[in-house]
Every structure is written in structure tokens, then in C-alpha cells.
Amino acid sequence: MAKVSFREHVLQAREDAIVASANRLLAEKGFDVMTVDEVAADVGIAKASLYKHFTSKEELAAAAMIRVLDRALAFIVTLDTTTRAGAIDQLKAVACWTMQVQLAGEMPSLPAQNSALRAALMTNKLYLDRLMEVSDKLGAWITAAQKAGHLNRKLPPEVALYTLFARACDPVLGLLKASGQHSDEDIIEMLLSTCFDGLSGPGGR
Amino acid sequence: MAKVSFREHVLQAREDAIVASANRLLAEKGFDVMTVDEVAADVGIAKASLYKHFTSKEELAAAAMIRVLDRALAFIVTLDTTTRAGAIDQLKAVACWTMQVQLAGEMPSLPAQNSALRAALMTNKLYLDRLMEVSDKLGAWITAAQKAGHLNRKLPPEVALYTLFARACDPVLGLLKASGQHSDEDIIEMLLSTCFDGLSGPGGR
DNA sequence: GTCTATAGCCAGATAGAC
DNA sequence: GTCTATCTGGCTATAGAC
Numbered sequence: 001m002a003k004v005s006f007r008e009h010v011l012q013a014r015e016d017a018i019v020a021s022a023n024r025l026l027a028e029k030g031f032d033v034m035t036v037d038e039v040a041a042d043v044g045i046a047k048a049s050l051y052k053h054f055t056s057k058e059e060l061a062a063a064a065m066i067r068v069l070d071r072a073l074a075f076i077v078t079l080d081t082t083t084r085a086g087a088i089d090q091l092k093a094v095a096c097w098t099m100q101v102q103l104a105g106e107m108p109s110l111p112a113q114n115s116a117l118r119a120a121l122m123t124n125k126l127y128l129d130r131l132m133e134v135s136d137k138l139g140a141w142i143t144a145a146q147k148a149g150h151l152n153r154k155l156p157p158e159v160a161l162y163t164l165f166a167r168a169c170d171p172v173l174g175l176l177k178a179s180g181q182h183s184d185e186d187i188i189e190m191l192l193s194t195c196f197d198g199l200s201g202p203g204g205r
Numbered sequence: 206m207a208k209v210s211f212r213e214h215v216l217q218a219r220e221d222a223i224v225a226s227a228n229r230l231l232a233e234k235g236f237d238v239m240t241v242d243e244v245a246a247d248v249g250i251a252k253a254s255l256y257k258h259f260t261s262k263e264e265l266a267a268a269a270m271i272r273v274l275d276r277a278l279a280f281i282v283t284l285d286t287t288t289r290a291g292a293i294d295q296l297k298a299v300a301c302w303t304m305q306v307q308l309a310g311e312m313p314s315l316p317a318q319n320s321a322l323r324a325a326l327m328t329n330k331l332y333l334d335r336l337m338e339v340s341d342k343l344g345a346w347i348t349a350a351q352k353a354g355h356l357n358r359k360l361p362p363e364v365a366l367y368t369l370f371a372r373a374c375d376p377v378l379g380l381l382k383a384s385g386q387h388s389d390e391d392i393i394e395m396l397l398s399t400c401f402d403g404l405s406g407p408g409g410r
Numbered sequence: 411g412t413c414t415a416t417a418g419c420c421a422g423a424t425a426g427a428c
Numbered sequence: 429g430t431c432t433a434t435c436t437g438g439c440t441a442t443a444g445a446c
Contacts, residue, residue, distance in 0.1 A: 033319055171317050
């Protein structure tokens, strides 16, 4: 029993390593350019072994997405229990976290266009469950922030939600980092500003 | 002489048709998923014929990008000569125009990650020239709007520029359109609001 | 310059030994 | 479950007839 459990543990660890590599490569190259061979080589196993764990490239990408959603959920729960901040500050904290993940090269950004991938994701219950859970948490904060007058009341909550998701893989961050003109902290601060206060800046116009 | 000119005209028209098809397919599927066969089939010619006009898939994509940059420049020039609006309103007009193009399914959004494509673009003088020209025009308006206090003065102009480019292919637009809950006009108005006034809305907080 | 046909390559997925 | 070796299909790009 203990031996079986140990073996399972080793297998789980290997699977984690695979997903972590896929996660990083997805962030670096994107789904279409990343190859399964690269992932296997990065982990240090044969491609056929990888396919014992994941039946397709799409499922591998889904696992990477689930992983980052899990990390997001963990962070959200931490915020929920340890801070007494207002909803708007919690939303900003989440946006800040996603940008840090992106700067660390750990934010897999899947193309919204690839139909095979989207189809696979839409039938992946685990993925959809996590996505829904994150959306619910953020949605609650969004409506709370609107009630408090800290978020534009005229904006449908879904628009704010989609915007936050989109900013999590905003290409502006990569462009600024590539330019080498700003520190990571400055980049995050500026993008937080443009996200919540707009290009016009605080004070409206 | 007239006959030669006519033939050249026909050729030019065919080339335009190719680029227009590529443009649409790039907007719909993205560079990696789009195939040259599809473009040729869409135009109604053989793939080999297409390769007489463009020596590679990357060059074809570059031509599509140049096309949309030309359209943008034409619009910018129109704004420059026909309106007496402030720089901030001209920037908003450009952002509005890019969103209309995107809603029309005519905004080719190339992945920032594909290295082969980026390498080809970076050596394409025509593309770089157009990109620089658009950047210069917008950059002038950005600094003017900052002087007038209509754009956040603390923001480096390049950040505002990158943000405008990024919003031109913001996936939020596609998500909202796919949801079917809003009219095109509403979508554009909301995204213009979040872009310039932020999620918090006009009035800062 | 346009076509049909095909070369050449590469990536996703699998077979079968261990 | 892991490996090596291979299959399979699709895509870019080209050859060669007309």
C-alpha cells in the first residue's frame, strides 16, 4: 500500500514536471509554435512517455491552464481570508499577481482563434470548473466594487471580467519588458494604472 | 504601352485580392493556423500562382500588415486635415476605427511570439516604414494630449502607443461579440471607455 | 503566369520491445 | 511506463507542362 502510494507520488511528480514545462513553453512560444517534442525534451523524457500521461497536445495545454487557474484560486483565497481590503483593492491585487506571473514567463497565453484547441477546452470539465470558479470570485468582487462606486457602474460586470482576463496576457507587458527601459515594478505599476484609471489617468480628464 | 499597363493593372488587382483574402484569414485564424492553400482557394487560384506574387507565407502576412497600416494612415491623414478636434479626440477616433476594423473581421493579429514571422517582419523595409509612420503620427498626438492634460502625463508616451496598438487586437472585443449580448456600437463605446478612462470609469475613483 | 503534381519536411500520435 | 523507431498526414515550397 505504501509502495503503491509512493509510486503514485513519483508519477504525480513527473506529471507536474511535464505540466510545468508545458506551462513555461506555452508562455514563451504559444500553443501553435510549441511542439510536444520540445516539452518532452525539456522534461527529459521520451515523447511516447508523455503521451502516456496526456492523450493529446490539447489536453496538455488544458492541464497547463488548469494549473495556472489553480494558482490564481489559491491566491484569491489568500486575499479573501487575510485582508480586510475593499473589493477594488482585491481586484487590483489579482491584476498585479497575473502581471507578475506573466513577467516571470509563466502565463500560458493560448490563442483565442485555434478552433481545435478551443473545442478541446470547452469539453474539459476540470478546466471549465476552475474557470467558472475564478470567474465567480472575481465577479463577486466586481459587483461589490461597483456598489462601492470604485468601479464604473455603467460597465456590465462581464466586460470588467473579460478585461481582467485579457490583461493577464496583455502583449504590452512583453513589449515593455523587451524594450528594457523600465523595471518590472514600474511596468506593473503603469499597466495597473492604464487598466483601472485608463490612458487619461486618475481624475478622469 | 497601354496594353502593358492594362496587364499590370490586372496583376495588381489579383495581388490585391490575394492580400485581402490573407488579411481576412489572418484576422479569423491567425498566422500559424492559416494555410497558404486556404488563401489560394479563397482567391480562386492555384497555390503555385500565389507563390509567383509572394515568395513566402511570411511575406504574404507582411503584405497584409502593410495593407492595414496603409488604411490606418489614410484614416489618420483624413483626421488630420478635416477636423479641428483636440489630440485626445483624434486618438479616440483612431482607437474607434481600429475596433471597427476588428469587428469587421479585417484586423490581422499576428502572434508576437512566432520568431520566424517576426524575423521576416523586422527585415521588411516597407512594413517597418509604415509602422514607423503610424507610430510617429500617433506619438505626436499622444504628447500633445499629455501637454493639454487630457492624457496621463506620468505615462511614458511609448506605453500609451503600445497600449493603443494592443487594443487594436484586444481579444475582449471578440469575446463580447461572441456573447451576442451587445451591439457593435455598445461594444466599441465600452471598450473606448475602459481604454481611456479605465475600469474605474471617468472621475477617477 | 497559370495550372497539376510532387518533393521535402516536420509534428502529432502510435507500435512494440523491454 | 519508458524507451526507440516509425507511421501518418498536412503544410510550405517548387518543378515542369502549357
